[in-house]
Amino acid sequence: MSNTPHTWPRLFIQEKLSTGELLTLPxxxxxxxxxxxxxxxxxxxxxxxGVDGEWRAMITQCPVGKKKGLILKLIEQRRQHESxxxxxxxxxxxxxxxxxxxxxxxxxxxxxxxxxxxxxxTQIRESNSERLRAIAIEAAEQSERLSxxxxxxxxxxxxxxxxxxxxRLAILCAEFGDAQPxxxxxxxxxxxxxxxxxxxxxxxGGFTQDEMMQIKALPEVLSIRLGPRIxxxxxxxxxxxxxxxxxxxxxxxxxxxxxxxxxxxxEKE
Amino acid sequence: MSNTPHTWPRLFIQEKLSTGELLTLPxxxxxxxxxxxxxxxxxxxxxxxGVDGEWRAMITQCPVGKKKGLILKLIEQRRQHESxxxxxxxxxxxxxxxxxxxxxxxxxxxxxxxxxxxxxxTQIRESNSERLRAIAIEAAEQSERLSxxxxxxxxxxxxxxxxxxxxRLAILCAEFGDAQPxxxxxxxxxxxxxxxxxxxxxxxGGFTQDEMMQIKALPEVLSIRLGPRIxxxxxxxxxxxxxxxxxxxxxxxxxxxxxxxxxxxxEKE
Numbered sequence: 001m002s003n004t005p006h007t008w009p010r011l012f013i014q015e016k017l018s019t020g021e022l023l024t025l026p027x028x029x030x031x032x033x034x035x036x037x038x039x040x041x042x043x044x045x046x047x048x049x050g051v052d053g054e055w056r057a058m059i060t061q062c063p064v065g066k067k068k069g070l071i072l073k074l075i076e077q078r079r080q081h082e083s084x085x086x087x088x089x090x091x092x093x094x095x096x097x098x099x100x101x102x103x104x105x106x107x108x109x110x111x112x113x114x115x116x117x118x119x120x121x122t123q124i125r126e127s128n129s130e131r132l133r134a135i136a137i138e139a140a141e142q143s144e145r146l147s148x149x150x151x152x153x154x155x156x157x158x159x160x161x162x163x164x165x166x167x168r169l170a171i172l173c174a175e176f177g178d179a180q181p182x183x184x185x186x187x188x189x190x191x192x193x194x195x196x197x198x199x200x201x202x203x204x205g206g207f208t209q210d211e212m213m214q215i216k217a218l219p220e221v222l223s224i225r226l227g228p229r230i231x232x233x234x235x236x237x238x239x240x241x242x243x244x245x246x247x248x249x250x251x252x253x254x255x256x257x258x259x260x261x262x263x264x265x266x267e268k269e
Numbered sequence: 270m271s272n273t274p275h276t277w278p279r280l281f282i283q284e285k286l287s288t289g290e291l292l293t294l295p296x297x298x299x300x301x302x303x304x305x306x307x308x309x310x311x312x313x314x315x316x317x318x319g320v321d322g323e324w325r326a327m328i329t330q331c332p333v334g335k336k337k338g339l340i341l342k343l344i345e346q347r348r349q350h351e352s353x354x355x356x357x358x359x360x361x362x363x364x365x366x367x368x369x370x371x372x373x374x375x376x377x378x379x380x381x382x383x384x385x386x387x388x389x390x391t392q393i394r395e396s397n398s399e400r401l402r403a404i405a406i407e408a409a410e411q412s413e414r415l416s417x418x419x420x421x422x423x424x425x426x427x428x429x430x431x432x433x434x435x436x437r438l439a440i441l442c443a444e445f446g447d448a449q450p451x452x453x454x455x456x457x458x459x460x461x462x463x464x465x466x467x468x469x470x471x472x473x474g475g476f477t478q479d480e481m482m483q484i485k486a487l488p489e490v491l492s493i494r495l496g497p498r499i500x501x502x503x504x505x506x507x508x509x510x511x512x513x514x515x516x517x518x519x520x521x522x523x524x525x526x527x528x529x530x531x532x533x534x535x536e537k538e
């Protein structure tokens with residue numbers, strides 16, 4: 001296995017991380033390292049838990065047997081914990097393949113909370129939150145995120161509206177009515193003054209007029225329009241999140257201190 | 270079947286459209302209408318061919334037999350042809366499920382040309398352009414587009430660079446180096462003065478330094494950065510297209526004349 005940090009496998013675990021600690025990996029992650037990646041004793045792994053930054057760990061034991069977990073020793077912290085912009089995605093569940101995709105992309109795009117909402121046109125009423133969390137974890141591992149988005153239990157739209165935190169800007173993806181073009185809306189004073197935001201997307205078929213009125217009655221709301229073509233719900237969510245990160249979120253920053261590996265990799269070529 | 274235009278099936282066909290003309294649908298579309306949607310004689314259908322706008326047609330004959338096509342009569346033009354912004358997506362092929370997804374989303378987001386590029390880290394060298402075109406057609410039918418993106422045969426990156434049209438702005442999705450934050454780059458004078466643009470995305474693993482240098486040697490180039498997290502190639506393409514449409518493309522417009530059906534639908538509720 002390569003010795004450059006950017007090629008070390010990157011895993012999310014639930015445990016507390018501190019120097020010298022020994023961790024036993026769960027069977028699935030142990031299987032992934034030994035049988036998929038062919039890792040051996042002495043190999044390095046990157047570990048994060050959503051709280052303590054990213055750590056280098058070393059495989060110290062590879063016990064034989066299906067149910068035995070690999071033992072890792074934590075060597076040192078490689079990245080300190082960083083917070084990400086406070087962006088929620090409140091989205092009506094859609095067909096499984098598209099919703100799974102939405103979870104993966106929302107994680108890459110930096111959502112920190114994903115809130116499924118049940119609306120009157122929502123066809124898909126059940127979502128397996130364990131499966132969604134597994135998708136989010138895998139996407140976080142690959143995207144170099146230091147945290148996993150929190151996937152909340154589904155809420156009916158009226159309940160979400162009732163519990164809405166007053167300081168959070170609601171960004172409604174609307175296809176018609178008084179919606180503003182997205183760049184204009186997100187460049188405006190309201191969007192730029194609110195560091196906490198939530199993007200709301202409807203199911204296939206969209207929100208009803210009544211649901212739109214409920215959302216528009218929230219304390220701070222922007223209705224945005226994503227162009228003249230009809231976007232699927234997952235496309236709308238991804239497009240709106242991209243525009244928000246670009247205009248209001250952490251895509252505005254010029255310097256990132258989080259990717260020394262990438263830079264090292266580029267310089268080597 | 271409902272009588273409101275927005276629920277009429279919407280189909281792309283290759284033939285020329287003019288009032289009173291009779292069309293015979295190919296077997297697949299005939300099967301879709303009769304067996305999936307249960308359409309019958311007298312039902313209305315929306316038809317577009319990428320050139321003549323959108324037309325209302327009526328089913329005038331449903332011949333029995335698997336290989337026989339439905340016969341449609343063209344009634345009237347419902348929308349005139351409109352051009353869309355001149356945006357290309359030049360993308361290295363990636364794993365099939367993700368590349369199919371990229372085709373679908375690029376169509377919804379208004380790409381008018383999709384140019385697969387072969388780079389030194391491109392693992393997937395073959396792409397079935399018939400399958401990709403079928404995906405783009407389906408996405409165009411659903412997104413209310415009046416045209417289908419042209420899917421070009423794959424080109425090696427050096428050949429693409431050699432044939433590059435000088436007036437077209439190249440927007441390179443780069444993860445490091447001198448790339449500018451996307452909103453800053455696309456709000457700048459260069460991006461706003463160039464109505465013809467192409468977004469370039471690499472394969473899994475990215476472009477090599479040498480390939481980046483080739484792209485940066487094009488006449489007009491912007492390197493953009495899409496935030497601190499590592500995005501998959503398909504996410505980067507979708508995010509960059511969304512930002513371009515929002516800041517330089519047709520998402521800037523406030524009024525769209527293309528969705529009377531949507532508005533009528535909303536008003537009915």
